[in-house]
Amino acid sequence: MAATVLKDHRTKQRRKVLLLFILAAFAVTCLFANVLAGPSSISASRLVGGLWEPGSLSAVEQVILFELRLPSACLAFLVGAALAVSGVEIQTVLDNPLASPFTLGISSAAAFGASVAIVAGLGFPFLPVQWLVPGNAFAFAMLAIVLLQVLNRLKGGGPQTLVLFGIAMVFAFSALLSLMQLFASAQAAQMIVFWTMGNVDQAEWIEVSLLAILIVLIFPWSFLSANRLTALRFGADRAMSLGVDVNRLRLLAQIRISLLTGLAVALTGTIAFVGLVGPHIARMLLGENHRLLLPASAITGAALLSSAAVVSKILIPGVSIPVGIVTAIVGVPVFVTVILTRTSK
Amino acid sequence: MTHPETIQSGDADFFPAGVGANASGLDVKNLSVSYKDKVVLRDISISSFRPGDVTILIGPNGAGKTTLLRAIAGLIPAQGSVEYGSNALSSLPVKARSDILTYLPQTPIGELEMTVLETLIDGALIRGSKSRADVEQMALVLLQKLEMLSFALTPLSRLSGGQRQMAGFAQMAMDLPPVLLLDEPVNALDLRRQEQVMGLIKDFARSGRTVVVVLHDLSLAARWADRLIALSGGEIVADGAPHVALSADLLRNLYGINADIRPDTEGILRINVTGLAS
Numbered sequence: 001m002a003a004t005v006l007k008d009h010r011t012k013q014r015r016k017v018l019l020l021f022i023l024a025a026f027a028v029t030c031l032f033a034n035v036l037a038g039p040s041s042i043s044a045s046r047l048v049g050g051l052w053e054p055g056s057l058s059a060v061e062q063v064i065l066f067e068l069r070l071p072s073a074c075l076a077f078l079v080g081a082a083l084a085v086s087g088v089e090i091q092t093v094l095d096n097p098l099a100s101p102f103t104l105g106i107s108s109a110a111a112f113g114a115s116v117a118i119v120a121g122l123g124f125p126f127l128p129v130q131w132l133v134p135g136n137a138f139a140f141a142m143l144a145i146v147l148l149q150v151l152n153r154l155k156g157g158g159p160q161t162l163v164l165f166g167i168a169m170v171f172a173f174s175a176l177l178s179l180m181q182l183f184a185s186a187q188a189a190q191m192i193v194f195w196t197m198g199n200v201d202q203a204e205w206i207e208v209s210l211l212a213i214l215i216v217l218i219f220p221w222s223f224l225s226a227n228r229l230t231a232l233r234f235g236a237d238r239a240m241s242l243g244v245d246v247n248r249l250r251l252l253a254q255i256r257i258s259l260l261t262g263l264a265v266a267l268t269g270t271i272a273f274v275g276l277v278g279p280h281i282a283r284m285l286l287g288e289n290h291r292l293l294l295p296a297s298a299i300t301g302a303a304l305l306s307s308a309a310v311v312s313k314i315l316i317p318g319v320s321i322p323v324g325i326v327t328a329i330v331g332v333p334v335f336v337t338v339i340l341t342r343t344s345k
Numbered sequence: 346m347t348h349p350e351t352i353q354s355g356d357a358d359f360f361p362a363g364v365g366a367n368a369s370g371l372d373v374k375n376l377s378v379s380y381k382d383k384v385v386l387r388d389i390s391i392s393s394f395r396p397g398d399v400t401i402l403i404g405p406n407g408a409g410k411t412t413l414l415r416a417i418a419g420l421i422p423a424q425g426s427v428e429y430g431s432n433a434l435s436s437l438p439v440k441a442r443s444d445i446l447t448y449l450p451q452t453p454i455g456e457l458e459m460t461v462l463e464t465l466i467d468g469a470l471i472r473g474s475k476s477r478a479d480v481e482q483m484a485l486v487l488l489q490k491l492e493m494l495s496f497a498l499t500p501l502s503r504l505s506g507g508q509r510q511m512a513g514f515a516q517m518a519m520d521l522p523p524v525l526l527l528d529e530p531v532n533a534l535d536l537r538r539q540e541q542v543m544g545l546i547k548d549f550a551r552s553g554r555t556v557v558v559v560l561h562d563l564s565l566a567a568r569w570a571d572r573l574i575a576l577s578g579g580e581i582v583a584d585g586a587p588h589v590a591l592s593a594d595l596l597r598n599l600y601g602i603n604a605d606i607r608p609d610t611e612g613i614l615r616i617n618v619t620g621l622a623s
Binding site for chain 2: 008
């Protein structure tokens with residue numbers, strides 16, 4: 001019997017790796033679909049041809065493909081991956097399936113930071129003016145996470161305390177954001193609202209590159225911690241007995257999450273649910289071993305946000321809905337389905 | 346490596362006696378723990394938990410049993426010291442400490458999307474001292490020994506509390522350091538499984554390890570303990586071999602119950618609770 005069990009176990013593991021590759025292929029398909037979808041009526045075959053041979057396109061079509069569609073599709077792909085990996089790390093570190101990258105108030109702080117730049121024009125000196133808003137958003141996200149660490153250190157608290165402080169942070173910055181909107185001009189208030197909806201339409205290659213560099217730096221760091229994160233799922237006490245320095249792991253994971261989420265939110269605004277649902281889908285498909293779960297979450301998140309971006313472009317012809325609204329609307333039923341399938345076993 | 350098909354139950358040699366002759370004892374010196382102004386452990390000193398012994402901690406709810414184990418394991422801040430050989434445990438980094446001791450909490454492992462076999466394999470690979478092939482074989486031997494093969498490929502999320510407790514115990518047993526601290530390892534188990542787990546715990550001790558177990562079941566404690574330590578209100582109130590430490594007076598003081606205690610024909614203490622002490 002033991003031999004059969006081992007054989008079945010190995011078959012299962014191989015299937016999971018295969019599934020990971022299938023997921024990856026699906027995510028890349030979503031990326032291409034996102035490039036092809038858009039308001040202007042260029043045929044798909046012309047665009048695909050243009051990817052290989054830019055010369056076959058007219059100058060306008062080249063701008064649409066290389067300056068609008070591609071950067072925006074890449075940004076959606078990368079932001080989805082960044083949010084979902086942050087999501088799975090925060091869920092593991094806080095031992096809380098309802099946690100998301102925004103649980104600790106990172107997005108609320110970023111939104112407030114953005115509003116300060118939009119309303120008062122305050123931000124970092126020497127920064128080009130188009131970077132004022134994302135720069136401020138990122139700075140406030142970092143500020144929030146440092147504040148959170150200080151508070152939690154004072155209390156000497158564990159993950160539960162951290163969640164509570166995080167919620168306090170969300171409320172505090174949301175209130176401050178409302179205050180900014182109250183004093184803002186009508187135009188500025190509208191800009192704030194648009195910013196908080198989250199969208200990837202006005203992506204530029206420099207933004208895509210920044211996030212790509214951060215991901216190249218942080219994902220391998222995350223993946224190197226995969227075994228320790230898996231150990232944490234057995235409980236903090238067991239993880240310590242397996243030789244994992246839990247406090248250090250928690251702190252380093254939070255640094256990774258803050259940087260990734262902070263930059264993602266600064267570039268796109270608040271995009272809900274990808275960081276919550278992505279990890280859940282990945283976990284359902286591939287289980288809790290983080291060596292598979294981390295890459296699976298990245299892939300799922302990228303696929304989710306890419307397909308949400310496609311939906312946002314084709315749902316109402318001629319209107320591009322901010323993708324953050326789509327993820328919120330689509331995210332709820334997906335999340336409910338995930339919960340239902342989890343409990344029905 | 347023993348092939349899983351050939352393993353016999355009661356095969357104590359399966360667990361390497363690598364800690365054997367030169368194993369150190371564990372010394373607890375003046376250990377105190379308080380939360381805010383509430384003292385949970387008061388100046389506990391236990392000279393030499395001996396390798397080879399199963400020491401069982403008993404005492405009423407809130408006596409400080411779990412706190413004592415966790416303080417020894419270095420999971421909560423405590424005053425005083427815990428020494429293993431020439432090492433003060435609190436001065437060691439987490440990894441070095443985990444090479445000396447392991448702690449199994451009383452709450453079973455969570456309802457994870459992970460099979461029992463994966464739980465064992467991944468846990469052992471995290472410690473990283475053995476190859477995947479070795480770890481796989483060892484997990485199968487252990488699961489066979491503990492009669493868990495029938496649910497080896499079931500995710501923890503679909504198992505009962507008792508089965509998850511078995512999974513946690515088996516994971517702990519995959520890579521045994523010289524000191525084991527087990528907090529109520531059998532509280533969710535049926536009688537057969539209690540016997541299996543206690544038998545294995547005894548095997549661990551025989552292989553030269555120091556084993557400290559918290560138990561609520563006094564009959565089990567009396568049968569399996571080489572040494573019994575009773576805690577009450579954060580202090581040690583009895584310490585010795587079961588037939589020395591256990592008495593009707595002790596149980597009246599500890600739990601407020603009346604009980605008959607007498608050895609049976611094999612010398613094992615039989616405890617018969619007759620009612621609440623007035």
